[in-house]
C-alpha cells in the first residue's frame with residue numbers, strides 16, 4: 001500500500017461515525033502469508049471477550065468472524081503486517097489493510113477504531129526517491145511505506161565507448177572526464193523532472209561514493225534541500241540491500257525530525273510562544289482545533305480519560321468523576337486518551353510526530369503541540 005492510500009484510510013477511520021456496535025481493531029505481524037504469533041492474538045481476543053454479554057458479545061463475535069475469515073484466505077505472501085477494522089451491528093464496517101512493514105500485535109474493542117499504530121507508521125515510513133549511481137548505471141526508485149513501489153528510471157549507457165586510435169592518452173582522459181560530467185548533469189536533470197512530477201519531499205543518493213559526491217555537489221538548490229542522506233554502496237551490492245540501507249537511514253532522519261519537533265515544542269512552550277505541553281492543555285487545544293503539529297513520545301501512556309455518555313464531555317488527567325461536570329449525568333465511560341488525541345488530530349488534518357526517544361518530552365508529560373494561534377487567556 002502506498003502512503004497516499006494509507007492517509008485516506010486513516011482519515012476514513014478517524015471520521016467513522018459511532019454506532020451502538022463497537023469496532024474491533026486488530027493489528028498483526030505476518031510472515032509468508034500467515035500470522036506470526038497466532039497464540040498471542042488468540043489470547044488477546046479471549047481477554048477482550050471476557051465480561052461481554054448480550055448484543056455487545058454477539059456483535060463482537062460477528063465482527064471477529066469476519067476477521068478470522070479474512071485471515072484464513074486473503075493474506076498476501078509479501079505482506080509483513082496487517083491492520084483490520086471490523087464492526088458488525090446495524091452499520092457494519094470492514095477495512096483490512098495489508099502492509100509491507102511489520103505491525104505490533106494489538107487487538108482492541110472500542111466505539112471508534114484504534115488508529116495510533118497506523119499514524120505512527122505514517123510518521124515513520126514516508127515516500128522518498130533513491131538515486132543509485134554506480135560506474136555503469138543509474139537507477140531512480142521510489143520507496144513508499146518501506147518498500148520499492150516503482151522503478152522511476154533506469155539507464156545503462158556504454159560509458160566506455162570506443163575511442164579512435166589516433167587519440168592520445170591525455171586526450172582520452174579529458175574526453176572521459178568531460179563525458180562523466182555531462183553524464184551526471186543529464187541524470188540530475190532526469191532526477192529533477194521525476195522529483196517535481198511526483199511531488200517528492202525527500203531524496204537519498206546511494207552507490208559509488210565518488211559519483212554520489214559529484215552528484216550531491218552539482219544538485220541545484222531546490223533538490224539539495226530535499227537531500228536527506230548519502231548511502232555508500234559497492235558496485236556489486238544488490239539493489240534490495242541498498243534500498244534496505246536507505247530505509248534505515250530514512251527512519252533515522254525521520255526520528256531526528258520528530259526530535260527536532262519535540263525540542264521546538266518544549267522551547268516555544270517555555271518561552272510563551274505558540275506551543276503547549278502536557279496531556280490536559282494538549283487535549284484541550286485539540287478539541288478546540290488549534291493544533292498545528294501534535295508531538296507524542298513513543299513511551300507516552302496517559303491515564304484513561306472519562307467521557308459523559310449523555311453530553312459527550314471529555315475529562316483527562318482526572319480520577320473518575322462521580323458525575324459529569326457539564327450536565328450532571330452519572331454515566332461516564334473511560335476512553336484511551338492517546339487514541340482520542342490522534343483521532344482529533346487526524347480529523348482536523350494536523351501533522352503528527354511520534355518521537356522514539358525524548359526524555360525532555362517525557363519530563364513534560366509525553367505530549368505537546370505547536371499551536372495555530374493562542375487564546376487571549378493564554379497570554380500572561
Ligand SMILES: [Zn+2]
Nearest residue numbers: 308311324327
Ligand atoms: Zn455530560
